[in-house]
Every structure is written in structure tokens, then in C-alpha cells.
Amino acid sequence: MSSTAGAVPIALQSRPADVPAGSAASDVLATPLGELRAVVDQAGWADVDRALKRARPSLADFAALLSPLAAEQVERLAVRSQQITKARFGSTVRLFAPLYLSNECVSTCTYCGFSASNLIARRTLSVQEVVEEAEELARRGFRHVLLVAGEHARIVSKGYLEQVVRAVAPLFSQVSVEVQVWDTATYRRLLEAGCDGVVVYQESYDQATYSEVHLKGKKRNYAWRLGAPDRAAEAGMRRLGIGTLLGLHPDWRSEALLMASHASALTRRWWRCEVQVALPRLRPAAGGYEPADPIDDRSLTQLLCALRIFLPDVGITMSTREPPQLRDHLAVLGVTSMSAGSHTEPGGYARESAAEPQFEISDTRSPAEVAAALRDLGVEPVWKDWQRA
Numbered sequence: 001m002s003s004t005a006g007a008v009p010i011a012l013q014s015r016p017a018d019v020p021a022g023s024a025a026s027d028v029l030a031t032p033l034g035e036l037r038a039v040v041d042q043a044g045w046a047d048v049d050r051a052l053k054r055a056r057p058s059l060a061d062f063a064a065l066l067s068p069l070a071a072e073q074v075e076r077l078a079v080r081s082q083q084i085t086k087a088r089f090g091s092t093v094r095l096f097a098p099l100y101l102s103n104e105c106v107s108t109c110t111y112c113g114f115s116a117s118n119l120i121a122r123r124t125l126s127v128q129e130v131v132e133e134a135e136e137l138a139r140r141g142f143r144h145v146l147l148v149a150g151e152h153a154r155i156v157s158k159g160y161l162e163q164v165v166r167a168v169a170p171l172f173s174q175v176s177v178e179v180q181v182w183d184t185a186t187y188r189r190l191l192e193a194g195c196d197g198v199v200v201y202q203e204s205y206d207q208a209t210y211s212e213v214h215l216k217g218k219k220r221n222y223a224w225r226l227g228a229p230d231r232a233a234e235a236g237m238r239r240l241g242i243g244t245l246l247g248l249h250p251d252w253r254s255e256a257l258l259m260a261s262h263a264s265a266l267t268r269r270w271w272r273c274e275v276q277v278a279l280p281r282l283r284p285a286a287g288g289y290e291p292a293d294p295i296d297d298r299s300l301t302q303l304l305c306a307l308r309i310f311l312p313d314v315g316i317t318m319s320t321r322e323p324p325q326l327r328d329h330l331a332v333l334g335v336t337s338m339s340a341g342s343h344t345e346p347g348g349y350a351r352e353s354a355a356e357p358q359f360e361i362s363d364t365r366s367p368a369e370v371a372a373a374l375r376d377l378g379v380e381p382v383w384k385d386w387q388r389a
């Protein structure tokens with residue numbers, strides 16, 4: 001199917017209790033996707049011009065900026081995006097590192113190296129091993145860390161996560177988690193242990209695609225996952241990260257519309273929180289998953305710039321999934337945070353690890369090399385921009 005395929009239907013099939021009225025998740029489900037997708041297809045030059053000039057662009061303006069017509073003017077989008085980014089964030093990019101705790105997982109997700117069905121070397125770090133990894137990251141300069149784990153509620157339990165957060169929090173100014181989604185009470189426990197950010201990628205906002213790629217496990221519950229950022233915010237988390245895994249669904253523009261709708265709703269509903277959006281593209285992983293329709297570099301640039309124009313205050317994250325040249329290019333256009341020197345397997349920073357990585361990274365430069373490249377571009381690498389009081 002081409003990348004301009006029609007709109008995807010979104011219908012709530014899960015328990016309504018998982019998406020309470022008034023939540024950002026409920027706003028996603030109420031997004032008029034068909035109308036917005038028609039704007040993408042039918043936008044003319046005047047629509048793109050208007051969207052570029054508007055002080056407060058609407059979701060329909062964002063749709064115009066995603067149009068194939070706007071793709072022909074991606075340089076204009078890039079100039080506007082760069083101006084807004086400089087005005088709101090200055091010329092800075094925050095650096096962080098993912099710290100993988102475990103690749104144990106009871107879920108089967110077709111695109112992921114940790115999928116329960118893959119026969120891979122599994123490992124869960126002890127709390128002491130996590131501290132050793134964290135100390136190594138701190139030595140390399142990091143003050144922001146993202147703790148990542150597969151979904152295994154017994155091995156990567158609430159208690160284990162709480163212990164790990166408590167153990168590493170003194171080493172960093174900010175600790176976030178990207179683990180299985182929890183209820184509000186558990187997010188509160190993690191907050192009290194020293195974690196103040198939660199990252200939950202919806203992977204695909206299209207329920208049919210979501211069901212096709214999430215074959216087994218708790219992750220099959222679309223609505224419960226969609227409501228996780230609301231629950232984290234309700235618990236008091238300060239940073240909320242969302243994203244869609246580009247390449248899962250054939251129509252990246254529909255995914256982008258719903259993700260932007262979600263980010264916009266989160267900024268309105270949880271205005272005290274800092275909202276971040278990630279634009280991960282699928283990478284090769286164990287299991288041999290092939291992306292349905294990988295998004296090309298130009299389209300990724302268009303999406304990033306359109307997001308920045310629509311949501312001037314939202315952080316945009318770019319991981320080491322992307323190659324160095326593209327990351328450097330996007331760092332001056334709208335990206336505000338980047339991982340660097342990443343390992344996507346448990347262990348690997350303090351010493352070699354034989355555990356299977358979640359996916360192959362593309363930018364293999366060290367954190368110091370990434371920081372130097374940013375400086376060469378006139379961008380200040382920021383290791384710390386927040387201190388828990």
C-alpha cells in the first residue's frame with residue numbers, strides 16, 4: 001500500500017474504564033481522523049501557506065503540513081521549524097541514555113527482538129548490576145537516564161522497579177522508565193522512589209494494526225496502553241513521552257495525526273507536565289520483522305518539522321536508531337533530546353553483555369563524539385536540565 005493510503009478507522013473496542021472520559025486518551029479516540037486525512041489529501045498551496053503563518057496552528061493546519069504538497073516545500077517547513085525551536089528551546093539538545101534492565105518478556109509483539117516467541121539469550125540485571133551500569137553512564141557524563149525493560153510482571157515486578165529506581169536516583173538528575181504500563185498507584189510508588197518520567201509508545205494508533213502485531217500478552221489491550229500517560233500524569237510524573245513506531249502501519253500520516261492529537265491533548269489536560277514525542281523508525285531485530293512501509297528520510301523530516309510547527313513547546317526525541325548524518329541534520333531543525341552511545345541489551349555499558357539487544361542501533365558514536373558533533377553544528381549538548389528538589 002502506498003504511503004498516502006486512506007484513513008484508518010479507530011474504534012474503541014476495549015473496556016471503556018481503561019479510557020476515562022476527560023482523559024487525553026479519550027480525546028485521541030474522538031479525533032476526526034477521516035476529516036483530517038481528507039485535509040492531508042486535498043490541501044492546496046493556500047492551506048500550506050496558512051498553516052506556516054498561523055501563530056497557533058490547529059490540527060487541521062498540521063494535516064496540511066503533512067500533505068504531499070507540503071512535502072514539495074519541506075525546506076520552507078524546515079526554516080519555520082528551526083525558527084520556532086530556537087525561540088522556544090535555544091540551540092540545545094538534551095542527551096540521555098537508555099539503561100536496559102531486562103529482556104525478559106511474556107508478550108509476543110511481531111516487531112520486537114524481546115518477543116516471548118524469540119529464542120534469545122535472556123538476562124535481567126540484579127539491582128547491583130544496574131547500579132554498576134548507572135555508575136558507568138554517570139562517568140560518561142549522563143544525568144538523564146531512561147530505564148527500559150520487557151514486560152514480565154514477575155521478574156520485572158513493581159518491587160524490583162522500585163528498588164532499581166531508588167538505587168540509581170542519587171546518580172542522576174532525572175530518571176524515567178519505559179517499561180510495561182501500570183496503574184496510577186504503581187506510578188505513584190515509582191515517583192516516590194525517585195522516578196519522574198514515563199515513556200509509553202502506543203506503537204500504532206490504528207487498532208487493527210495494533211491487534212495484528214501484538215499477538216499475546218497484556219500489551220494486547222490497546223485502551224489500557226493509550227491511557228497510561230494519563231495515569232502517569234495523575235500519579236504526579238513530570239515528563240510524559242509518547243510515540244508511534246513508524247513503519248508498523250502503512251500510512252504514516254494517519255499515525256502522525258493521531259499521535260499529534262494525543263500530544264496536544266496531553267499538553268492541554270496535563271499542562272504542568274513536559275510532553276515529549278519520539279519518532280522511532282523500525283529497525284532490524286531478532287524475529288526478522290520487515291516494516292510494512294518504512295518512512296523515508298524526507299518524509300521523516302517533514303513530519304518532524306510539521307510537529308514542531310504544530311506543537312512549539314513539545315520536546316522531540318531522536319534515538320540512535322537513526323544514522324549519524326540524519327541525526328545531526330535533524331538536531332538543528334527541531335529535535336530537543338537524543339540518546340547517545342546506546343546499548344539496547346541488558347548490561348553492556350560497564351562490561352560486555354551476551355544478552356540479545358532489542359534492536360540494532362544505527363548511530364554507534366560515543367556520547368563524547370555525539371556531543372562534539374552537536375557543538376560543531378552550533379548546538380549545545382545539555383547533560384542536565386532538571387534537578388529534583
Ligand code: SF4
Pocket residue numbers: 105106107108109112113114115116149150151219
Ligand atoms: S515490544 Fe515490549 S512487550 Fe512487546 S515483545 Fe518487545 S519488550 Fe515485550
